[in-house]
Amino acid sequence: MNPSRSIVVAGGGIGGLTAALALAARGHHVTVCEAAVQPHPLGVGINLLPHAVRVFAGLGLLPALEAMAVHTRALVFANRHGQTIYEDLRGLAAGSSHPQLSIHRGHLQMRLWDEAAQRLGPAQVRTGERVVAARETANGAVAEILHADGTRSERACEILVGADGIHSALRQQFYPDEGAPRWNGMMMWRGTTLARPFLDGRTMVQAGHRRAKFVVYPIEPVRPDGLQRINWICDRRLREDGFGGGLTAPSREDWSKPGSLDDLLPTFGSWRFAWLDVPGLIRAAEQILEWPMVDRDPLPRWRHGHTTLLGDAAHPMYPIGSNGATQAILDAAALADALDGHASITAALNAYEAARLPMTRDIVAMNRREGLDAILDMVEEAAPEGFARIEDVTDPRVLAEWVQAYKKAAGHQVGRPQAAP
Ligand SMILES: Cc1cc2nc3c(=O)[nH]c(=O)nc-3n(C[C@H](O)[C@H](O)[C@H](O)COP(=O)(O)OP(=O)(O)OC[C@H]3O[C@@H](n4cnc5c(N)ncnc54)[C@H](O)[C@@H]3O)c2cc1C
Numbered sequence: 259m260n261p262s263r264s265i266v267v268a269g270g271g272i273g274g275l276t277a278a279l280a281l282a283a284r285g286h287h288v289t290v291c292e293a294a295v296q297p298h299p300l301g302v303g304i305n306l307l308p309h310a311v312r313v314f315a316g317l318g319l320l321p322a323l324e325a326m327a328v329h330t331r332a333l334v335f336a337n338r339h340g341q342t343i344y345e346d347l348r349g350l351a352a353g354s355s356h357p358q359l360s361i362h363r364g365h366l367q368m369r370l371w372d373e374a375a376q377r378l379g380p381a382q383v384r385t386g387e388r389v390v391a392a393r394e395t396a397n398g399a400v401a402e403i404l405h406a407d408g409t410r411s412e413r414a415c416e417i418l419v420g421a422d423g424i425h426s427a428l429r430q431q432f433y434p435d436e437g438a439p440r441w442n443g444m445m446m447w448r449g450t451t452l453a454r455p456f457l458d459g460r461t462m463v464q465a466g467h468r469r470a471k472f473v474v475y476p477i478e479p480v481r482p483d484g485l486q487r488i489n490w491i492c493d494r495r496l497r498e499d500g501f502g503g504g505l506t507a508p509s510r511e512d513w514s515k516p517g518s519l520d521d522l523l524p525t526f527g528s529w530r531f532a533w534l535d536v537p538g539l540i541r542a543a544e545q546i547l548e549w550p551m552v553d554r555d556p557l558p559r560w561r562h563g564h565t566t567l568l569g570d571a572a573h574p575m576y577p578i579g580s581n582g583a584t585q586a587i588l589d590a591a592a593l594a595d596a597l598d599g600h601a602s603i604t605a606a607l608n609a610y611e612a613a614r615l616p617m618t619r620d621i622v623a624m625n626r627r628e629g630l631d632a633i634l635d636m637v638e639e640a641a642p643e644g645f646a647r648i649e650d651v652t653d654p655r656v657l658a659e660w661v662q663a664y665k666k667a668a669g670h671q672v673g674r675p676q677a678a679p
Pocket residue numbers: 268269270271272273274291292293294300301302303304363387388389390421422423424425426427428448513514568569570571577582583586
């Protein structure tokens with residue numbers, strides 16, 4: 259048994275809270291410092307892939323999350339007429355040991371927040387504390403904290419984890435010349451709508467092509483009144499980047515910036531599928547948020563002394579392939595494993611980085627080349643007005659190979675049984 263460590267986690271998002279729970283479960287003394295004064299259930303839908311759900315199962319959270327979420331059965335790729343190009347089974351339906359869960363990002367965060375407050379103690383999950391810098395000491399690190407009331411304090415620890423998102427202050431300290439995130443010219447409008455379930459009520463669909471794409475999936479169980487909360491995303495290419503991500507995003511990336519119907523209906527207003535009225539769904543939205551598709555170049559290393567990075571602070575990636583939250587959760591589990599496996603902090607943080615940096619670097623690169631969505635373009639180019647049979651347009655085996663190759667590279671695990679962590 260390796261020593262119990264004192265650990266400060268900067269950031270109480272999904273990555274930071276999962277890390278706190280996973281580390282506390284291994285006996286470490288963890289404090290979370292979250293910049294927000296009052297955490298709110300912000301954002302809309304996200305997907306947790308089976309290998310991330312497995313981490314939550316190991317923390318005893320599976321029943322609670324299943325009750326809030328949808329067991330996703332399949333991911334369907336479709337053209338802009340709603341015709342199925344390829345259906346990829348997901349989660350339990352694909353033979354995984356754990357489900358894929360489609361879930362409300364903010365509700366998941368709040369659930370993890372409550373759990374962390376209970377397990378770590380409410381005083382260890384702190385709000386209104388922005389970690390602005392890390393300072394190295396002889397045998398640990400000091401987190402320099404700016405409080406919401408303008409006062410400052412310091413918190414000493416053996417390990418400091420920067421889980422402070424795409425605008426990470428700690429990442430900026432270690433890479434001061436990095437600059438703003440890189441934009442690929444796509445704008446995303448994300449919304450939720452209460453509507454009748456579409457298809458089987460458990461399917462996620464990505465329809466369209468690289469200039470305009472509509473993603474839709476339910477994120478809550480069907481309610482007694484027959485309605486279901488449905489998450490949707492309209493992606494529209496405003497500028498061409500040639501897959502380099504070298505553009506400057508139009509405004510600072512802010513998940514709470516409201517979007518407008520006028521930006522969507524000229525493009526998506528005529529997308530009426532046999533199984534879904536897209537403009538109807540958009541018009542009935544509870545909320546619409548606007549967000550540019552941004553990432554950052556992969557870093558050469560995450561560890562700097564006793565400080566390391568995790569989640570979006572370490573590897574922000576385009577939200578393609580349902581990897582944003584999933585990879586942050588895998589980081590959290592890998593960090594806890596690495597501390598179990600190594601008596602020295604340096605060795606543990608290096609082992610964590612070796613386990614996680616190469617895969618996340620590859621996903622960033624794959625997502626810049628559109629990841630799984632490249633198959634949408636193959637079909638759009640071959641048959642822009644639709645098709646009678648997909649076999650007339652492309653070889654389904656090529657589509658299947660593309661999808662399976664991406665999943666393998668992104669660490670999807672298929673097949674039972676898998677030992678719980
Ligand atoms: C408000 C919000 C809404 C989002 N909505 C969606 C969505 O609808 N769909 C989707 O796919 N993804 C969404 N994301 C992104 C998604 O949550 C992440 O890609 C993924 O979960 C990885 O999470 P993370 O914990 O690494 O980073 P984040 O989720 O970004 O969490 C970082 C946390 O750190 C806090 N923080 C920031 N700076 C500091 C600091 N210096 N000190 C202390 N705390 C700090 C932030 O307030 C935040 O709580 C959203 C992120 C945020 C912050």
